[in-house]
Amino acid sequence: MNTIFLIIASLFIVMVLIVLIFLTFTTRSKKREEFLIQEFIKDTLFLKISETFQKELEKLIKEETKKIILENKEKIQKATDEIIESYKKELEGISQEVDKKNSQFFELSLKAQNEILTNAQNKIANLNEETKKEILKFKEVNSETQKLLLGEAKNQVSKLTQNLTQEVSQVYQVAKEALRGQITKTEQEIESYKKERFKEIDQGIYQMIGKVSKKTIGKAIDLSTHEKLVMEALKKAKKEIF
Amino acid sequence: MEKIFEEFAKKIKTKEELIFYLEEIIQVQQIVFKNKGVTLSKKMGGKMSGELKNFLERLEKKEVISKNPGQQSSFLEKLKKYLQSLPEIKLEIAFLPSDEFLTRINQWLEEEFGQKVILDLIINPQIVGGAVIEHRGNWRNFSLVKEIDKLISQKSL
Numbered sequence: 001m002n003t004i005f006l007i008i009a010s011l012f013i014v015m016v017l018i019v020l021i022f023l024t025f026t027t028r029s030k031k032r033e034e035f036l037i038q039e040f041i042k043d044t045l046f047l048k049i050s051e052t053f054q055k056e057l058e059k060l061i062k063e064e065t066k067k068i069i070l071e072n073k074e075k076i077q078k079a080t081d082e083i084i085e086s087y088k089k090e091l092e093g094i095s096q097e098v099d100k101k102n103s104q105f106f107e108l109s110l111k112a113q114n115e116i117l118t119n120a121q122n123k124i125a126n127l128n129e130e131t132k133k134e135i136l137k138f139k140e141v142n143s144e145t146q147k148l149l150l151g152e153a154k155n156q157v158s159k160l161t162q163n164l165t166q167e168v169s170q171v172y173q174v175a176k177e178a179l180r181g182q183i184t185k186t187e188q189e190i191e192s193y194k195k196e197r198f199k200e201i202d203q204g205i206y207q208m209i210g211k212v213s214k215k216t217i218g219k220a221i222d223l224s225t226h227e228k229l230v231m232e233a234l235k236k237a238k239k240e241i242f
Numbered sequence: 243m244e245k246i247f248e249e250f251a252k253k254i255k256t257k258e259e260l261i262f263y264l265e266e267i268i269q270v271q272q273i274v275f276k277n278k279g280v281t282l283s284k285k286m287g288g289k290m291s292g293e294l295k296n297f298l299e300r301l302e303k304k305e306v307i308s309k310n311p312g313q314q315s316s317f318l319e320k321l322k323k324y325l326q327s328l329p330e331i332k333l334e335i336a337f338l339p340s341d342e343f344l345t346r347i348n349q350w351l352e353e354e355f356g357q358k359v360i361l362d363l364i365i366n367p368q369i370v371g372g373a374v375i376e377h378r379g380n381w382r383n384f385s386l387v388k389e390i391d392k393l394i395s396q397k398s399l
Contacts, residue, residue: 227339
């Protein structure tokens, strides 16, 4: 892209230069033509020139001027062509150089890429290898550690189990004794409670019997028995209070 | 005079009857001085019970009671005091006694005490049977309810 831009910029500059040169020559030719006319007019002030001569002269001047302009144009065209040719050659050279450089750069970058890739792959392969080795080592170490830990854990568990069994046994004995005492106490309490309850129930029953008896006996006793009981009461009262 | 009063008192068995007769006597006492020269039985007219009237008429015939209001009043007062002085026995029993049974009790008591005794009778079925007796502040419970309670308390111990 840069190369193409450079080429276009160069061509533009060349074209500008050509135009400037053409304008310069054109201006100069006109000035020169005017100058000659002026000189000729000056001379005619002193010299009386025939009209024919004047016309011839003007014609001559015009032709001469045309010639000069043509020559200049040719010269300019030639110079321009030379310049363009020279630039073209130079640009072609530059372009070729650029292509060459690009090609070289591309090759170099490709090579570098390949090298980097190869190195990276090698490194990754090495790393993988080392990692595998490390993992293997770790596994070995881990396996041993596990064995050690497992052994230790088994020992600890065994000790703990023994201790625990002893403690549980002690606690069991203590709890058993306490429970036995509690059971005995509770049984005694239950027995006492039962006795009290039975007593209460008995009392209730007897009270009920009493109530029922009071209600039923009174009605069941016939009049002569009532009278007999009253007379007996009076006889007892006689002995005690009369 | 005592025997006259005793005769009248034979008709009275219970304190209820005694109060009834005492109230009649008081009523008669209130009209004693209203019609002078008239017998008590006439003054009473049909206002009083037959028992008291018959009793007074018999005494008037025997001239135990004159037409003199003062003497009539004195007699009534003596009768009242006699009746009030009769000894009482409080007798609580479980049934409503017949008149015959009350008479039997009265006779028995009269024999035992040697004088007329008024029964202050209370009917209470809750004592079941027997009697609760009180005499001059002395009290005894000879009821069946007491026996039942005693039996139950012995059983429930």
